[in-house]
Amino acid sequence: MNPPIYPEFKPVGPEDRDCIQGALDRHPCGICEMNFANILIWKDSERPRYTFLNGNLCLVLEPNFEPAYFLPPVGGNEVEKTIETCLRHAPRLSRVPEEFVGTYGAHFRVEEDRDNFDYVYLGEDLAELKGKRYDGKRNRIKKFESSFDHAYDRLRKEHADDCRRLLFQWFEEKGNGDPYMKAEKEAILEALVLFETLGLVGAIVTVAGKVEAFTIGTRLTDDTAVIQIEIANPAFPGLAQWINREFVRREWPAFRFINREQDVGVPGLRKAKLNYQPDHLVKKYNLSK
Numbered sequence: 001m002n003p004p005i006y007p008e009f010k011p012v013g014p015e016d017r018d019c020i021q022g023a024l025d026r027h028p029c030g031i032c033e034m035n036f037a038n039i040l041i042w043k044d045s046e047r048p049r050y051t052f053l054n055g056n057l058c059l060v061l062e063p064n065f066e067p068a069y070f071l072p073p074v075g076g077n078e079v080e081k082t083i084e085t086c087l088r089h090a091p092r093l094s095r096v097p098e099e100f101v102g103t104y105g106a107h108f109r110v111e112e113d114r115d116n117f118d119y120v121y122l123g124e125d126l127a128e129l130k131g132k133r134y135d136g137k138r139n140r141i142k143k144f145e146s147s148f149d150h151a152y153d154r155l156r157k158e159h160a161d162d163c164r165r166l167l168f169q170w171f172e173e174k175g176n177g178d179p180y181m182k183a184e185k186e187a188i189l190e191a192l193v194l195f196e197t198l199g200l201v202g203a204i205v206t207v208a209g210k211v212e213a214f215t216i217g218t219r220l221t222d223d224t225a226v227i228q229i230e231i232a233n234p235a236f237p238g239l240a241q242w243i244n245r246e247f248v249r250r251e252w253p254a255f256r257f258i259n260r261e262q263d264v265g266v267p268g269l270r271k272a273k274l275n276y277q278p279d280h281l282v283k284k285y286n287l288s289k
Contacts, residue, residue: 006053006085009060012039014197016075019106020050023057028221031282032118032261033095034071037198037218037226041190045183053085054078060090065179069094069286079104083287092289101285111286118282119226119273121258126276127249129225133277137241144238152246155202155214160192162211163204163231167192171229180264188229191216201251202229203245207236213243217252224257244276 003019004010012020021036032038039048039059046061056075062068070086073079083093083104094113101110129138144150155163159200171185194214195202205213213232220226227247230242248258257279263270 004051006051006058009049009051011249012043012048012050012059014194016050019199020057020059023074025258027076029072029074029097029100030118030120030221030224030259031095031228031284032220032226032259034074035218035220035226036232037191037194037200038226039223040198041187041228042183042193044186044190054082056082057279058082058086060086063183065183067091069134072096072100080107083108087198087287087289091288094284096287097283098283101287105285105287108287111288111289113284113286114283116262118262118284119260119278120282121276121281122227122279123248123252123255123258125279126258127253129245130196137245137276140238140241141245142238144236144242148236148239149209150239150242151206152243152250153204153206155195155204155216159195159204159211159214163192165212166211166233167231170233173234188231191229200228203243203247203251204262205232205246207233207239212236213239214263215243215247217247219255220259224259225252225255226259226261228261 001015017036024034024036039288046063048059048061050057050059055077056073058073059071060068068090070090072093073082073086086093095116125256167185167188171181174181191200200216200218202214206209216229217225217227230244232243252258259271263273
């Protein structure tokens, strides 16, 4: 199948994996959105389409919960001209990393997008939780380990129904009215359907034989894995910290960094991500005319 050439756009589907991920792998930028699995699992709410323009991969998204935008063009060819064309189709480029802004942003309006900064941690910090700054998390893990009969397993197809049950329960407690949360729920359900097709890696934790937590991630760049999903039943104190540690320890020891995505402006989520002591934040911006 030939890729679409501008002005033709194609909706992103599973069949586009090699084309899109190949372009992303040739020009890695380290932001969590620039990964085929992330693009595809959000397709029902973000409606991604793509084209090749001046030899660059250009992805436009039209989310249910925010204005339409292009991701930064991928390819490095006639980039400013490509941006100008993109901005005739959508009002902005979004999720644009700082390096891209420094190279190509001089002739555009630039706005910092703090809610979408990625939190990036040293893998060894998450796997070992050494030092005083992690005392509270180690204590919660010890309490969980001593209080509950638990087991870790790799996510497999036969676990999907139990994960969906937990997901529905988790969102019922959090509330389903927010458009972003509805989209997030749809994305996680899509990931549970497609995780083998997309080459995602996942894990579950059972407590007394019942799935009470699951998590999913994938390779982002040569030295960075991204953890896209983590759901843990809050009825078991310390479970979230335990699966966080064990997933990194068991599945991602070869990666120096772990990208745990953004906080989308949610105060509690921001506090939780900062409490894990990120090595750095990946700054992102919006570009417009």
